[in-house]
Amino acid sequence: MMSQKSQPIFVAGATGYIGGRLLPRLLDAGYAVVALARAPEKLKDRPWAQHPQLTIVKGDILDAESLRQAVNGCRAAYYLVHSMNPDVTDFSQTDRVAAKNMAAAAASAKLEQIIYLSGLGEVEGDLSHHLQSRTEVGDILRHGSVPVTILRAAMIIGSGSASFEILRYLVDRLPVMITPRWVDTPCQPIGVRNVLHYLIGCLEHQDVVGETFDIGQPEVINYRKLMQLYAEEAGLPKRLILPVPVLTPRLSSYWIHLVTPVPAAIARPLAEGLSNPVICHENRLATLLPQELFDCRKSIRLALDRIKQHQVETSWTNSGTIPPAEWSDPGDPAWAGGSLYTDSRRIILASQREDVWPAVSSIGGQVGYYYANWLWQIRGLLDRLCGGVGLCRGRRSVAEIYPGDAIDFWRVVAVNRSDLLVLSAEMKMPGKAVLMFRLLQRDEQHTELQQVASFLPRGLFGMAYWYAVMPFHHYVFTGMLQGIAAASGKKIISGPEKF
Secondary structure, eight states, X not given: OOOOOXXXXXXXXXXXXXXHHHHHHHHXXXXXXXXXXXXXXXTTTSTXXXXXXXXXXXXXXXXXXXXXXXXXXXXXXXXXXXXXXXXXXXXXXXXXXXXXXXXXXXXXXXXXXXXXXXXXXXXXXXXXXXXXXXXXXXXXXXXXXXXXXXXXXXXXXXXXXXXXXXXXXHHHHOSEEEEOGGGGOEEOOEEHHHHHHHHXXXXXXXXXXXXXXXXXXXXXXXXXXXXXXXXXXXXXXXXXXXXXXXXXXXXXHHHHHHHSSSOHHHHHHHHHHTTSOBOOSOOHHHHHSOOOOOOHXXXXXXXXXXXXXXXXXXXXXXXXXXXXXXXXXXXXHHHHSSOOEEEEEEEEESSOHHHHHXXXXXXXXXXXXXXXXXXXXXXXXXXXXXXXXXXXXXXXXXXXOOXXXXXXXXXXXXXXXXXXXXXXXXXXXXXXXXXXXXXXXXXXXXXXXXXXXXXXXXXHHHHHHHHHHHHHHHHHHHHHHHHHHHHHTOXXXXXXXXX
C-alpha cells in the first residue's frame, strides 16, 4: 500500500462510537482525514475539530451524490456505518442501500481500499437479523471494484459501547438475574483499544487488502463469565445468574430497556444476536499486526477506569440526531408553527458568566437538576415505562458537553461556551420541548442567568399536558436556578423571577 499520508482517508460513521475514537487517532498518526457527518455540528467542538489535517464534510451515506463528492480525492475509506437505531424501522434495508452507495462512490473515486468493521457469526448458521445484515453489507462492498478488508468482531468491550453498557447496568443493578439461555453462549469479545489498533494498522499493510479477518481476545468465554468478571472488577458481590428457557429476545429487550439506558429498539437486535456463538476461527491479523491483546478482565478494568475518570470519549448515545438549528431560538415562529408555550425565568448573580457556566454545563447525569431530583426521577421512570429513554442514559462526561450529546432524556442542540446551552427533549410526550439556558454579562460584576422552557403541543392532549405540568414549574424551575447559583458559589442579587 502507499505510505503517503497526505492523501486523505475517508471516514463514514465519524460521529459514531468507533468512528469518533478512530478519527483523532488517525490524525495523531499523521493522516489527513475527510469525515462525513449528517450533522457536522456534532464534531465542531471536539478537541481535534480544528486540526489542519481534518476536513469535515456535511453529507449522508444514503445520498449517493453527496457521498460521491465527499469520497473524491481520498485514498482509502473506513466504513463504520450501521442503521440499528430507534429512528430506523428496517435497518437491514437502510444498510443495504448505504453499502451500495459506498461501493459505487469508492469505485468512482478509485479508492485503493475499503476497511469495514463487521460482526462475527457463522454465515451458514441461524444468524440474527442484525448479524445477517452486517454480513450482507460486507458482501455488497466486496462485489464492488474496490478491494475490501473486513474485520469481524464480537462484543466490543469499552466505555460507552452499547453492549458494554447493557452488561454494566445489568450487573450493577441486579444481584440476582433471571436470564435467557444465551447467558451460556460462547463468545470472544475484544477491547476497543485492540479494535482501533487493527483498524489503523490495516491502512499500511498490503497483506490485509481484500481479506477477511476474525478479531478477538484469545480466550473463548460466555456471557455468564463476563458478568462475573465485571462484578469482580467493579467490586460487587458475586451475582446469582439463573438462566430460564422462556425469555425470548423480545422479552429480553424489554427487560434490558427497563434496567439499562439502552432502548428496546436497540436492545432487541443485540439480544437476538446473543444466542449466536461468536468465536474466532483464525487469528491471522494478530500475526500481521501484533499488539498486546487484552483479556476480558483487563478490557473491563480499562473501561471502568475511563468511566470513573469521566473520560468516556464516545458513547452509543452519540448516534442520536440533532433537531433543526431553529430550536436554538425557541421563540422563532418558523420553529413553532402553532401555539408555543413558554416559561421564562431569570436570576441575577454577583459573578462573571464564566464562573456560572460549569454548573450550567454539568446539569443532568450524576449531578442531577439541582432541585427536586426526585420529581425528575419519577418523570424518568414514567418515560421508561412508556418506552422512552428515561433518566438512566446519563451523560457521556461530567466536564465536557458537545452538540449531539445525550443528557438523560435530553439531546444537546447547541452549546456556546459560557453563553448558551439548548436541550431538546427526547422523552415521550405529546409535543416538542426545549430547555434553554443563556448567560448574559450585565456588567463587570453581574451575570444574568436566563432559563426558558418551551413547549409546542401536539393536539388537545398536548395542550392538556402543558397545563397539567405548569403547577410544578415554579417549584422545579425556581429551585433549579437557585441550585445553579448555590453550585456556583455566587451571591444572588435578584430573582429568580419570571420575565
